[in-house]
Structures are given as structure tokens and as C-alpha cells.
């Protein structure tokens with residue numbers, strides 16, 4: 001019997017849908033047992049969010065401040081054959097609940113020397129959060145052997161509008177009747193069991209060296225060059241602005257409200273201005289930096305950390 005531990009957190013259920021669709025082949029396999037661990041913060045994050053609440057978590061998310069979690073139902077001494085970490089990006093970082101899990105003693109214990117597969121369901125910008133996952137896993141001596149991503153396929157400017165409409169209203173319908181529905185599409189969920197089959201095959205043999213290549217060939221990883229460039233800009237600027245806010249106080253401190261508010265104004269303006277510029281640059285970039293872009297996309301498609 002192969003034992004699998006699935007760690008996940010979801011607000012709307014979107015991530016859970018992606019996980020269940022991916023792991024459908026596991027459920028049908030008699031020689032696999034799965035323990036699902038739903039990570040629960042002691043003080044739940046709001047959903048839907050008010051815009052200020054959404055901006056308020058920015059500094060702590062980016063700088064990796066943890067939150068308190070309810071006790072886990074899995075046994076950290078259990079010898080799992082595979083750990084699956086299913087998470088969403090928040091502000092180009094790991095969402096606070098999953099980041100908090102990764103920093104617990106239980107996570108360190110249960111994941112040490114174990115193969116780990118990540119399943120990400122987010123808007124479309126996950127490259128830098130996955131780099132943080134790689135760093136964490138390296139620190140706790142776990143082996144990242146696979147990554148599967150589910151993203152919103154709409155153009156960047158459209159999904160910026162629809163993700164905000166979604167997290168601020170809690171509704172995933174067509175915003176204003178004209179925008180496409182936010183999130184992971186039904187079509188992409190239909191593809192998910194294919195990725196699960198690949199992971200299941202490797203779980204059964206215990207040999208994972210070809211797994212990520214097979215996942216890539218099956219279309220399990222979504223990277224766009226314009227978003228890669230945009231994430232590069234964002235991830236350079238976010239820690240600076242997070243530090244600027246934190247200088248005025250920690251979460252909930254009214255002294256930092258002005259700076260959080262200014263972030264709330266600058267974020268959409270920055271995205272709306274930078275996004276089209278970077279899209280044009282990324283369209284032209286193959287003319288002068290095609291090798292660099294290709295090698296960066298290859299880097300983010302695989303699971304090891306840059307030297």
C-alpha cells in the first residue's frame with residue numbers, strides 16, 4: 001500500500017477542485033491510501049475580501065510571516081511515500097496558510113527525505129512563489145519531484161480584473177456580464193487526471209527522475225514569457241514596499257494604514273501600466289534575447305533551485 005499525504009488550503013474551493021481532479025486516478029487505485037489535510041488558520045482569512053483586508057496581508061505574505069494553524073489530523077511520524085503540497089500564490093509568494101504549514105515542526109518531520117509534488121491553482125503568476133517553495137523544501141531536505149499548474153488562461157489585463165472581482169465578491173461568474181469567468185476552466189480540469197496518472201505511475205515504482213519531463217510533455221505546466229518578465233519586476237519591488245509598510249507596524253497596526261492604502265492604489269495602477277509595456281517588450285524580446293528567455297522558461301519548468 002502506498003501512502004500519500006495531501007496538504008491543501010483553499011478559500012473558494014477552486015484549488016480543491018484542481019486537486020481532486022488531478023488525484024482522481026489515485027482514488028480509483030486500490031493500493032493507494034490518501035490522507036487529505038485541509039490547513040486551517042486559527043483566525044480564518046476573509047473570503048470574500050474587502051479591498052483593504054486584501055492589501056493588509058501583502059507585507060506579511062511577501063516577507064513570510066506565519067499565522068497560527070489548528071492542529072493537524074495527520075501523524076507526523078507516519079512514513080508517507082509521497083507528499084502533495086497544493087497551494088495558491090498570494091502576491092507572488094506562497095499563500096500564508098501553506099507557508100505557515102511549511103514552517104511547522106510537523107512539516108519538517110513528515111517531509112524530510114520524502115518526494116514532494118506541488119499542485120498550484122492561481123491566477124497565472126506562480127513562478128516566484130514556486131522558487132520560495134524550492135527554497136523551503138531544500139531547507140527541510142525534501143525532494144521536489146513534480147509540479148503541476150492550473151491557471152486562468154485569459155490575457156493578463158483581463159484576469160487582473162476578474163481575479164479582483166472574484167476575491168472581492170466571492171462570485172466566480174462573468175463580471176459585469178462581459179468578462180470571462182475567473183479561474184481554472186472546466187477544459188483544464190478535464191485534463192487533470194492525465195497528470196495524476198503520471199504521478200501515480202511514478203509513485204508505484206518510486207522512481208521520479210523522468211516525472212517532470214512527462215508532466216511537461218502532457219502540458220501540466222503553464223508559463224508565459226510576458227508574465228515571467230512581469231513577475232521579475234514585481235518580485236524585485238514587492239519586498240521593498242512590504243518593508244516600507246512594516247516599518248510603520250505589524251498586521252492590524254493603524255499606523256501603517258496610510259502606507260497599506262497607498263499600496264492599494266499603486267498595485268492596480270502599476271499592473272495596468274506595466275502589463276501592456278511588458279507584453280510589448282516580451283513580444284519583441286525574442287528578437288534580441290530569445291536564448292535567455294527560452295532558458296529562463298526551461299528553468300522555471302523544472303524543479304531544482306538555481307545555483
Ligand SMILES: Cc1cc2nc3c(=O)[nH]c(=O)nc-3n(C[C@H](O)[C@H](O)[C@H](O)COP(=O)(O)O)c2cc1C
Pocket residue numbers: 009010011012013014015016054057088089090091092093121122123124125126163167
Ligand atoms: C491576497 C491574494 C493575493 C493573490 N495574489 C496572486 C498572485 O500573486 N498570483 C496569482 O497568480 N494569483 C494570485 N491570487 C489568486 C489566488 O492564487 C487564487 O487564484 C484565488 O485566491 C482562488 O484560490 P482559492 O479559492 O482556491 O484559495 C491572489 C489571491 C489573493 C486572495
